[in-house]
Amino acid sequence: MLVFNFWFFSGLAIISALLCITRRSPVVSAMWLVVTMFSIAALYIILGAQFIGAIQVLVYAGAIMVLFLFVIMLLNLGRDEPTDLPGWWGHAITFGIGTLLIVELWAVTRIVPAGEVRLPAGTMDRVMEQEGVVGAISSTLFRDFLVPFEITSVLLLAAVVGAVVLAKRRI
């Protein structure tokens, strides 16, 4: 059952991602992206990371996709806009880069990292048992990686100030 679920959601993620980039209408593309996000959330849950799966649905499939749709509505993109995508040579370059990335992905999976680099088998299960799904994330995020977490808040402040400065009406 687990194996079937894995292949089902992986296939769904890939197919919907392909549909997302090949559909002409931006709204339809965005909808297929939602399906991709959901499938990835399912993969997280299969991997035992329920919390990240839930966050994936809330943040990506929920909040970010709503923003996407808002922008599409605000820009008032119609159904059949004339495309500015490049011709056959553009597709050739895209295909080339895509092939390169797939080959690279394959190469990376072939390289087995040194044994000492990998966590010993069963570490994750032990941590989950001790701290719970949320605790395992929060102790890392708020203890070991507290400095990066705080820098992120300053980074978001910078983004907010920048967006307001660039978008305010009065010059």
Place this chain on the structure above:
Amino acid sequence: MGMAIDVTTPGGFVLALLPELVLTCWMLVLLVAVAWRHRDEGDQQMAGQLALMGLVSTLLVVLWMWVKGAYPETLTGMIALDGFRYATSAIFLIGAILVVMLSLGYLGRERILVPEYYVLVMLAAIGMLFMASGADLIVIFLGLELMSMAIYVLAGIDRRSAFSAEAAVKYFLLGAFASGFFLYGIALLYGATGTTNLTQMHYQIVTLGLETNLMLLAGIGMLLIGFGFKVAAVPFHMWVPDVYDGAPTPITAYMAAAVKAAAFTALIRVLLHALGASDAVWMEIILWLSVITMIVGNLIALAQTHLKRMLAYSSIGHAGYILAALASGSERGAAAFLFYILAYTLMTLGSFAILAAVGTRGERDVRIDDLSGLASRRPWMALAMTVFMLSLLGFPGTAGFIGKWLVLSAVVSADQIVLAVLLVIASMVSAGYYLPVVMAMYMKSAPSEDAHSGSGLIGAARWVVGIAAVLLLLLGVWPNRVLDMAADGAEGLRPAPTRILTD
């Protein structure tokens, strides 16, 4: 010995991050002040002076930590406490202070009323401080993003100018693209070594013998592409001319000086500190990047007729010289880098300040020929510009000469004679575009009676030019004290290549 800081205690943690915390608090105070008073030019001046106070007090904190010689008790923290951090932080803060002083008069003249400008300058400075202090790839990445985010907005702050908008969009898109490469590189390095901490990464590489691990090499390559964009090394320099040209001149100076120096700082720390064991690989890449950057930057600069574009290409050439210092792969190269960026920050900010002063009808349109006869109308300005141009050229008696000589000696001591020869040739080529500026000012007569009548340094910009010119001359003839500080700053950056044998 200095002051030991235990970062595991709350007090030690605050102490280790004191410069960043002080600057962040000042930034928040300024943000509130700006939200409260933002109606006219007077409010904007107040914001600028507040920013100036914050940056100066942070500089004092950094210098205090340096004098105290703060060092960490444990080696694997996320925040570096060493001379390299204090030296580079001080240089970024000097750059930011001079930029704020330059902007005080500039924004009023150009009728740009955006008091948040100074908040963004401070946010960018906070990002730079984190890039200098990060001993973990995640901290360095977040610092880089924080700095870039503020600079994207600053490049497009003049909303009536289409060129400013073009600069912002171009810089944003290419910068985001480069960040993608950078992050991919971090992910691969993490995959290869199992850590993002620079010190731990070094020990993993040495003890596990990962020097030529394929995933590690791919990670280094991706990281170098990301850094290449940020430091504008050829072939990742395509965005530079348009972005530098379109952005408001003080911001162009900020980008050319402090932003570039911050990217180099992080690059040097990552390469020397974490990846020192794989130096055979990256030294070769940096060497070629340096060669091609020097050649292309200098040759294209020769063909420019407009001062701002010429300075943009010249900054690409200087990135090539700094990369040459890095290609030596030694602490001596890092010391040369420290002195070089101090001199480079001063001369870049000074020359852009002069450009802003002569460009009363738009700095983009100032041709080199437009400077004709400046010496007879504005003798002090012409003299200062001459100092900056000669220093950029590396003329003996200026700080630029000492900087280039240090880079050259680091390169020669690493037995890279070809690179040294190319560096000298590139410097000679650069005379072909720096000297015409001096010749135009002193040897050509002004085209009309009222030429240069409108140009002049406003308020604090006078101080920027004066301080920069005097310091460049002082460092040119009396560099010993600063040379000692640079050597002190680079000491211990590269961990000893110990190999703990495991079977």
